[in-house]
Amino acid sequence: MQQLILCVLLASFWTSCTGAGAPEKWDHAFKECAGKYQSPINIVTRKTLKDERLTPIKFKNYQQIFRSTIKNNGHSVQVGVPHLSTISGGGLQGIYKAVQFHLHWGNNGGPGSEHTIDGEQYPMELHIVHMKSHYTDLTTALRDPEGIAVLGFFYEKSNSANRKYEAIINTVRNVKATNSNTSLPAISLAQLIPSEQNLTSYYRYKGSLTTPGCAEAVVWTVFEKPIPLSMDQLGAFSDLQFHDGKQMMGNFRPVQPLNGRQVFRSGGAMILASSALLMAAISMALGLSHPN
Template structure:
């Protein structure tokens, strides 16, 4: 009888620790904090278990060059605004209070910016949502846009191409990126969940690489990376990363989740591609594997030898 009792006890503990209630990141899950971690997000919202989810790992050698992926046209990205920055319990989010639009770049329409938010790891460790050839960057910026004629994001999400998200990776640098000072400074005032403060004057353009460095990117169809995981997003992932110092990256890990624990590991693991094609612009690089390079070299040597 004793083995049966032990088995029943273990089963009850497993049930207790497998998640319940609202969604959370893996870093938040514990037996003391029952929540639906990423592998259980479909329990919080069934759409999270569908086929065309984000983020993904981009395998560059499997991407397909698309001549329609031309340079973007950014309008009013240089315009200074004073938005509100908020700790919403799972990220830092800033509303964009004026009309900044993006078009071109193979997008099916003109899209206007609604908000931007970030995803990060633990004290500057791996934390991007998307990965490139398996590499996870320290942090990722998402500038969320909707088709220009929609008046709210909920309506836009009912359109299969209603939302366009521009994704940018961050890399560690030896020196601080002074263009990010307004955001890094504001983080000190919003450490607790639902904390918000007025963001000093900032522009979208100052947060991302110069426009001439935004011609190399990847494109695919996917979803929101948090529940409800709606599959209505045209994704663009830019190749050139944004530099931040280690201290700047660590500042995000000083924020707190609703339970007071450090807000770290705020990324969803990569999802299956399920037959989707990832496209690349003309400037995007393909990182060939070492095996492919050796085969290519051997082939070249073989061709150069006389018969």
């Protein structure tokens, strides 16, 4: 059990980590992967419900510089985080401390995020994993229905490189082989994510880990503002290798049924469908719509 939890929370890929095969077979090997509250999901913005409790999240020590190791575990890249950075507020029940971060991506900048927004899949997704501050181990935190809080961030293609990511991208290029690792230059969690004024728009729902055993113990916060990376930066992740030596691509779980869950949005989150209707109405008012 301890090995499985470590495997899951260090972003391990399903096939070699658990022997469970492809995602559609997980429910045969892990009962909870067939649960009703699984992740990731497709967030349909027009069906989200505004929640006034979803105020801006309080980030503490996210600016703290730390040194760590980046590792290719054969399934993803992972970076352990000192338990100094915390999140609170924003409807979270208590304080959560950062444990690690990892990523999910597609093929050389192609669709690769785990969550989708109105059916749109982004090139990559960052997960910063936290557990409730009073827990000392992940095993205990996973027994709590809200023991884990994960912040999810999308990436988008940019015409220029993101300089804040240069240190990480350069080290990613040095861990192509499975089980290889290298020291990561001093970074902070703050430099990985959008500025705080761009973090007021997000979605919230209760779900699960996205790898076996799929424990339904996660409070998910998925931010609307994507992080820009150039195609060259995005492509660096696809140069990594799985355990079998094949190109590391598509290490994401497909979206899961919502099963009646309500997805909430903060006050700043947009309803994209309504925005599109508004633009159409403006176009018609200005006489810019195409004739039938």
